[in-house]
Amino acid sequence: MLADFFYDIATVCGRDFLVLKRRLVKFILSRMVAPILYLVAFGWGLGRNIDASGGYMDFLVPGLLALNSMNISFNGAVPVHAERIYHKSLEEYIMSPMNPTAFVIGKIFGGAARGLISSAVLLLLAFIFGANVNLTLFAALALFVNCLLFSALGFFAAMKIDTYEEMGQVNTYILLPMSFLCGTFFSVNALPAGISAVISLLPLTQTSVILREAMTSGEIMFLPCVILLIYLIFCFYIAKKSFLDLVE
Secondary structure, three states: OHHHHHHHHHHHHHHHHHHHHHOHHHHHHHHHHHHHHHHHHHHHHHHHHOOOOOOHHHHHHHHHHHHHHHHHHHHHHOOHHHHHHOOOOHHHHHHOOOOHHHHHHHHHHHHHHHHHHHHHHHHHHHHHOOOOOOOOHHHHHHHHHHHHHHHHHHHHHHHHOOOHHHHHHHHHHHHHHHHHHOOOOOOHHHOOHHHHHHHOOOHHHHHHHHHHHHHHOOOOOHHHHHHHHHHHHHHHHHHHHHHHHHHO
């Protein structure tokens, strides 16, 4: 029984990886554009006028990794929206004997894989641009959790939203504000106290804090890790429930 469960996960992941393999070169090239712009504009341009311990580039890169993994992982799971609304191929999965939970996990892993590949591209570019950061095992695990979290959130959105216009609103009202406010380009402590307290609770802020400390000083931040894991469990729960509601 357990073997069948993992086989179902591997089947869903294998299908997504096959699609990604065919488009891998285009995927990597397209994922290089935004990181290069960020590194040039903020790292080389604006960063030269900012006094940061260890250099602004070293401060910036962990935040960019958190931001990049959030966007790519979320959007990596969103194509299931087209499978549900337009292609109607999701019905084939529902009618098959595949375990519904295994399907959800497989799709989440597929989106997370895209986030990890894009993060590897960004990290390589960061070293080329002169960043002095270390990708420790702990930082890599935190990055993976962040990818899973936002991939699960993307899957949930794909299950609940009916049009691409509404999906664009999710990016505008949720992902975009987090991109700029959650410690990516500056410390949340620079914000007014009330706003800072709210922003500090968001998942991207937790990832930025974890990665920045782990990659620059090697410190392990336990409380942000616990908060991030709670977010992951919650996002997986709502993703799974949204699919099970569709199945039923």
